[in-house]
Amino acid sequence: MTTTPNILRVTVQRGTAAALRQETFDVPAYENQTVLDVVTWIQQMADPTLSYRFACRVGMCGSCAMMVNGVPRWTCRTHVKKVAADGELDIGPLRNLPVIKDLVADMDPFFDKWVAAEARHHPSAERDDDFDPVTAQDPARAEADLGIECINCGICYAACDTVAGNPDYLGPAALQRAWTLLNDSRDADRDGILAAVSGKGGCHNCHSMGSCAQYCPNDLNPMRAIAGLKRETVRAAWGGKRDA
Amino acid sequence: MLDLRLYMAQRLSALVMVPFVLGHIAVMIYAIQGGLSTAEILGRTQGSLLWFLFYGTFVIAVSVHAAIGLRVIAHEWGGLRGRVLDGLMWGIGACLFYVGILAVFAVALP
Ligand code: HEM
Ligand code: SF4
Ligand code: SF4
Ligand code: FES
Numbered sequence: 173m174t175t176t177p178n179i180l181r182v183t184v185q186r187g188t189a190a191a192l193r194q195e196t197f198d199v200p201a202y203e204n205q206t207v208l209d210v211v212t213w214i215q216q217m218a219d220p221t222l223s224y225r226f227a228c229r230v231g232m233c234g235s236c237a238m239m240v241n242g243v244p245r246w247t248c249r250t251h252v253k254k255v256a257a258d259g260e261l262d263i264g265p266l267r268n269l270p271v272i273k274d275l276v277a278d279m280d281p282f283f284d285k286w287v288a289a290e291a292r293h294h295p296s297a298e299r300d301d302d303f304d305p306v307t308a309q310d311p312a313r314a315e316a317d318l319g320i321e322c323i324n325c326g327i328c329y330a331a332c333d334t335v336a337g338n339p340d341y342l343g344p345a346a347l348q349r350a351w352t353l354l355n356d357s358r359d360a361d362r363d364g365i366l367a368a369v370s371g372k373g374g375c376h377n378c379h380s381m382g383s384c385a386q387y388c389p390n391d392l393n394p395m396r397a398i399a400g401l402k403r404e405t406v407r408a409a410w411g412g413k414r415d416a
Numbered sequence: 417m418l419d420l421r422l423y424m425a426q427r428l429s430a431l432v433m434v435p436f437v438l439g440h441i442a443v444m445i446y447a448i449q450g451g452l453s454t455a456e457i458l459g460r461t462q463g464s465l466l467w468f469l470f471y472g473t474f475v476i477a478v479s480v481h482a483a484i485g486l487r488v489i490a491h492e493w494g495g496l497r498g499r500v501l502d503g504l505m506w507g508i509g510a511c512l513f514y515v516g517i518l519a520v521f522a523v524a525l526p
Contacts (some may be wrong), residue, residue, distance in 0.1 A: 307466070371419055372418075374420070376418045376423035377418050377488075382526070386487060405420050406423075406427075409420060
C-alpha cells in the first residue's frame with residue numbers, strides 16, 4: 173500500500189544568537205516519521221548547513237531534544253503524527269539555554285549546574301574494599317532507582333518556568349541526580365550534597381508546578397526528588413536524626 | 417533566590433498563619449451574628465493582652481511571609497537581584513509590619 177506523501181510545513185529556527193531567523197521548508201510526510209527524521213530530511217535534501225544534534229536515534233543518548241511546536245521533546249522518539257498541528261511543525265533549539273547555531277543549544281550551563289549541585293559521585297570505598305550490595309527492597313535504594321534512568325536530555329530543564337525566571341536555579345535534572353546520590357549508599361558526601369542544594373539557586377526555589385515531570389520523556393519525576401531534597405535539608409537544619 | 421533560610425521562614429510563617437486565618441474568620445462571623453457594634457467589639461479587645469498577642473503575631477507572620485513571597489516574584493518576573501532585591505524584601509516587610517502593628521495598637525491597646 174503506497175500513499176502519495178503529503179507535505180509538512182516545517183518552520184525551523186536558524187542562525188546564531190546574534191541573528192536568529194525562521195525558515196520554512198516543505199518536507200514530504202510519511203505514514204511513519206519522527207521529528208528527527210524531518211530535521212534529517214531537511215539537512216540532507218534541502219539545506220546541508222542546518223546544524224542539529226543526535227546520536228542514538230532510539231531514546232538512549234539524550235542528545236536530540238528540541239522544542240517542537242513550543243514543547244520540549246526527544247525528537248527521535250516523537251512521531252510527527254502525534255505533534256503536528258494541521259501539518260505544521262515549528263522546531264527550535266531547547267528553551268532556557270543559549271543557542272550555538274540553528275537547533276543546537278549550548279548545554280554547558282545545564283551540566284555546570286549538575287556539578288554545582290554536587291550531582292556527581294563521591295566515592296565511599298577504596299579499590300580493595302568490598303562493594304556495597306544493591307538491595308532493591310531497601311527504601312532508600314528504591315528512591316534512588318526512581319531517578320537513575322535520566323538520559324540528561326535537558327527536556328525538564330527547558331520545560332521549567334522557574335529556570336526561565338531565575339537563571340541561577342539549578343533545575344530539575346541536576347537536583348534529581350543530587351537526590352539520587354543522596355539515597356545511594358555508595359555515595360560518601362551527604363552533607364556536601366545537602367549544602368550544595370541549599371544555596372541561592374537551590375532546591376527551595378522550585379514551585380512544585382510539575383512541568384519537569386509532565387515532559388520528561390522517561391516518565392521520571394524530578395519534582396518528587398526536589399520535594400525530597402527540601403524535606404531532607406529542612407530535617408538536617410533542625411538537627412534532626414538522619415539515617416546515614 | 418530562595419535559600420534554605422528564607423524557605424524555612426516562609427513555610428514557618430505560613431504554618432503560623434493557618435490557625436490565625438481560621439481564628440480571624442471565625443471571630444468575624446461570630447461577632448457579626450451576635451450583632452455586636454464596633455464599640456462593643458473594641459470594648460472587648462482593647463486592653464486585652466490575648467488579642468494583642470493574637471493579632472501581633474499574625475502581623476509578624478504576614479509581614480515575613482508576604483515579603484519573602486513578593487521577593488520571589490520580583491526576582492522571577494521583575495529580574496531584580498542582589499541588594500535591590502534584598503532592599504525590596506525588607507521594605508515590604510517593614511511597611512506591612514508598620515501598617516499592621518498600628519492597627520493592632522488601635523484595636524488592642526487600652
Ligand atoms: C494560611 C495562609 C497562607 C498559607 C498556608 C500560605 C502558603 C504559601 C506557600 C506554601 C507559598 C510558597 C509557594 C511556592 O514556593 O511556590 C506561598 C507563597 C506566597 N504567599 Fe502565601 N500563604 C498564606 C497566606 C498568604 C498571605 C496572607 C499573603 C499576602 C499577604 C501571601 C502571599 C504570598 C506570596 C506573595 C507568595 C509568593 C508566591 C510564590 O512564591 O510563588 N500568602 N504561600
Ligand atoms: S516542579 Fe520545580 S523543577 Fe519541576 S518544572 Fe516546576 S519549578 Fe521546575
Ligand atoms: S529528568 Fe527526564 S527530562 Fe530531565 S534530563 Fe533526565 S531524562 Fe531528560
Ligand atoms: S538521538 Fe539519542 S535520545 Fe534521541
